[in-house]
Amino acid sequence: MEISAIKQRLSLSEVLKHYSLEPKNSMLKCCWHNDNTASLQVNLEKNFYKCHACGKTGDVIQFIEDYEKISKHEAIKKAEGLMNNEQLSVKNIRGTADNLGQTDFSGERSALFLENTFSYFRKALYCSNPAKQYIEKRNLDNSILEIGYNSGQFHHGERKSEELINNALEVGLLQDKGLINNRTGEKGYSIFANKCIAFPLKNKENEIVSFYFRAIVENKNGKHFYLKNRSGIYPGYPKSDTKKLILTEAIIDCASLLQIKEIRENYSLISCFGTNGLNEEILKAIEDLPELEEIIFCFDHDKAGKEAIEKYAKMFNDHLVMSQGFFSFVELPNKDVNETLQLHDEEIFTKLLEERKFIFSDEENGSGVADHLQPKSVENTGISTKENLLSGNRTQTNDLQNPIDFLQQKELLQNLNRLIEKAGIIGEENSRLLLFLITISYLNKSPLHGIVQGSSGSGKTHIISRIADMMPQEDVLRFTRITESSLYNWGEFDLFQKIIIIEDLDGLKEDALYALREFISNQVLRSSVTIKDKKGNNKSSHKIVKGQFSSLSATTKGELYEDNMNRSFIVAINESEEQTEKIISYQNRRNAGEIDRSVQEKAIGFIQKIVRNLKHYEVINPYATQIQLPNNVKNKRRLNEMFQSIIKQITIIHQYQRRVASDNYLITEIEDIENAVEILFESIILKIDELDGSLRQFFEKLKKAFKEESFTRFDAMEVTGFKKTQLQFYLNDLVRLEYLKQIGFANKGFKYKISYSDNIQKVRKDLKEAFTKQLEELKVNATEHKRTPNGSETNTRILTKSDE
CATH class of the missing domain: 1.10.10.10 (Winged helix-like DNA-binding domain superfamily/Winged helix DNA-binding domain)
Structure with missing residues (x-):
């Protein structure tokens, strides 16, 4: 029975009566502390209790759990017994489990342990900012879905016991690798799927029998983990009266659909375990649905996903007897279900399901899978072919179709720059584009950093705030001030894949600047701190904060922060009269009501979706050795690395137009270097110039x-x-x-x-000519390589690598 149904049918007054507890004036003496006066308030109308002394609070199931000191699973069993007028004791509930020996860890005993463990995982999720931020980024609602987090602490503290350790070893949550704790001398264990969010897999009795784990940070061992002897179905076995069943390729895709009320109420859902993961248990569960009329495939929009639909549709058509014999699939506008949810409103899935395409339908004469299901090249299946499908999606504007359409445009950077202007940054064409490229690097392994320099009132804070508005807001941290020790006190992963905005660098003390400088250079801060142990004694401990973040800062000063500036791109605010006139004109038009504010908000929202649609790639620049910075630049070594980083960022933002090598590397083109020189030119001048x-x-x-x-x-x-x-x-x-x-x-x-x-103008001219000459030589060499035998071999090698 569902927990919500138990809470509706079992009243708190019945539970209190069962335990011979009679409240007076809605008050009782608390059962959980030495209570001389009644401090436990019970609300019998709302089935709720709260102790005003010790803070205990909860509903009927929580009361049973707390009163009898049993697990959540046992409390639910007890509540079901009370509903059926069965006077069950804890001993009755645990009977079967207690009779099972440690050598036979299966059935109810295993389910009970996994149920308790998942309860801990769920609580751990609420205590972990990185885990909460990850599921927010994936647009998953943990108030609707069953999601937990394995923080690696489930076997520590008061919970730790020999029985827990043995059970965790038995199911595979802990692994014995012969580790010994050097400090305590105790035996240590390797934690399976550490720092992963967890989803429960359930059997036919709706008991948890296994877990699926998804890593929230980069893990050399992979992203997806399952307990040994995996069994169970996500989100559970479908109801026997199911008529329409949606099959997804992955569990997070299934969870994305499960949180949409209209889908939850009208369809059953099952997740496969990948394109080859429709196993015997799932097949048997589908075969046992007597009223099933339609199976709807909601697999990834790629070659593997389409081939899987074709394979499974044929298999079902040969073996299942369905009242209508219908099989259909949803053609997603993005890579997968979850990415579509991130980039669109959830209403799009209603439209997609209405427009789903049927397989083996009469108009196709039942002769195999429909032609439109066959895998096609990206060029032939671009998002632009789905205009009628997405016409109701509010993300479209008169000149914007879809983030992927936008990223596939030939003049991408020019169009992006115009879009940034619509979002509220007037003028500063190259500067705003450079700052945008710096900021989106927060998803990369080596993020970039920028400092905007200008006089008081010049608009430097405005420009970095506007750039921050265009980023996914769950990833942005804004600070007016940073204290000397604050960066050391964040959690280990709190600043992982974040954007930090510092509105006034001038207000930071030297120690804070030092911490920021080291963080930027090494992406980690290590500090020795003093903590108290359980006995209250002081002891030293090692604290680590990892910081893969990009940052933007504003300052009126220059040389005072030279060490920090050497690690950052310097952008000077344009304080010319021409730029001032542009800003004043915009301000006046806005105040006169001539500028539609909704256009600005739509542009900001669309840019956020563009950023969410970008994936991280490593980049190979085959021309890196053929272009050089001028000799008179300061800190040439560091600036050269920054120059190459901007080229990489321009390549990444063109990821839908660039070749991808077989080992998932993007290949830089000469056009990317040209754009980098144009965008970075003023910043390079500032590095040459003695004046800021x-x-x-x-x-x-x-x-x-x-x-x-x-x-x-x-x-x-x-x-x-x-x-x-x-x-x-x-x-x-x-x-x-x-x-x-x-x-x-x-x-x-x-x-x-x-x-x-x-004569700074002569310096600018000479630098421009030097870059132009190098770029022309690059183009000539590239053309000659295509014509000569040796060049053909080199070119063929690159092409073959990407074609694989």
Whole structure:
């Protein structure tokens, strides 16, 4: 019987009466602590209790569990007995299990242990931020679904016992590899499927008989894990009156559909264990459905998924006797069910099911599987062929179809840049695109980092906040301030695959900057901390925080954070009059109601879906040795690595247009290098220039206005538009760097004269020409390689690798 049904039919007053407990004025003496005055309040109308002293609270099943000190499974059995007027004791409930010896760990004893373990897994999920963030990222609702988390702690603390260890070894949750704890001398065990979310597999009696585990972090041993001697079905055996059954390829796909109310109420669901995972137990369960009319395949939208549908449809057609003989499949707009759920509203599945295609239908004369099921190339089955199917999806706008359609466009970066402008960043064309590429690197093994530099009020915080708005919000952490020790105190995986936004780098103390610098360089912080043991004694411990994150920061300063800046891309805010006019014009139009705010929100939402649709790839750049940075750049070694990283990011964002090698590597094209040079050009200039971005713009205005003339700070204020404090700060910097000469005395007012007029425009021109020359040579060499025998062999090798 379902737990919800038990709670509806069994009242708390019946349970209290069974235990001879009579509340007075809805109060009882608490059973779980030494209670001199009645502090346990019972609400007999809502079947709820709460102790105002010790905090115990719960429903009828929880009361039985707490009162008799039994497991959840035993409490449910007891509650069912009370409903049937059976005076069951704990001994009656446990009878069968207690009679089973340790050598025969099967049946009810095994189910009871797995039920208790899964109860612990469910509680562990609520205590783990990485696990909660993972299921949120996958759009899974743990308030509807049965999802747990194996934190690796289920056999520690008060729960630890010899019986628990033996049971865990028997089912395979622990593995004996002869480990010894060096500190305590106790025997240690390897934990199976550690740091994985867990889904229960159930038998015909709806008992948990096994688990499926999915890793939430990168695991060298794989992503998917099952207990030994796997049995059971997810989410459970279908009801005997099932008429329409949906088969999915994977458990997370099945869970994605299971949380949609309309599907849950009108269909039964079973998950296969992959394209070759329709096993005997699932087949038998389907064969035992007397009223089954239709099987609907909801497999991945790839070659393997289509071939599996074809194979299983033929098998069912030969062996199953169904009242209608119908088999159908859903053609997904994205790779799989879960990805479709992430990129669309759940209503799309109603539309997809309505538009499902039948196999062996009359119009196809029953002659095998329909032609439209046969595997086709990506080019022939692109999302654009499904316009009528997706016409009701709100993610579409007048010029946007679907994230994958968008990512397949020829001029992807130009169109993406225009979309970013629609999302609210005006001007700053190359800067905003560079910041976007930096930010989406948080899913890669080597994320990137950016620092936006500008004077006070220039809009530097606005641009990084807007870029953050375009990212999946569950992955974004925004900070106004970071204290000296705060980065050391996060959980081990709390900053894994995250985006960190620091609104004001100027407010960070040196220790905080050091921690951030080390985090960026090594992706891990290790600290020795003092903790108290169970006896209250102080002892040393080793704390680790892993940080695979990208970051954006804003600052008004430059050289003060040189060590941090060397590890980051520097982006200077455009403070020109032209850019100011663009921003003011946009602000005025927005305030006048001429700009539709819904267009901006739709653009932000669509960009978020684009980011969610990007997958991580390693990248091979066959041209990496053929293009060089200029010799006069500062920190050339680090900048070269950053330059190559941006090329990789541009290749990754073109992943739907680039060749993929057999070992899952994307191959960079010359076009990606051209785009990287264009986008990164200003950042490279800043690395060459002695002046930071805003100071350079200030100095160029002075050079243009005064040339050989002397000027006062009031003259500079009129020309540049800066107020007293910021103006004096810049003037002092330029005097210190000997770009300006200070004339006169303070009591009479200083005058200034340009003492060093460098030609930054010539530097820009020379750098541009150097890159252009190298790119032209790349293109010529690539053409010659295709024509010459040796070049043909090289080109063929790359093509063969990707074609595999």
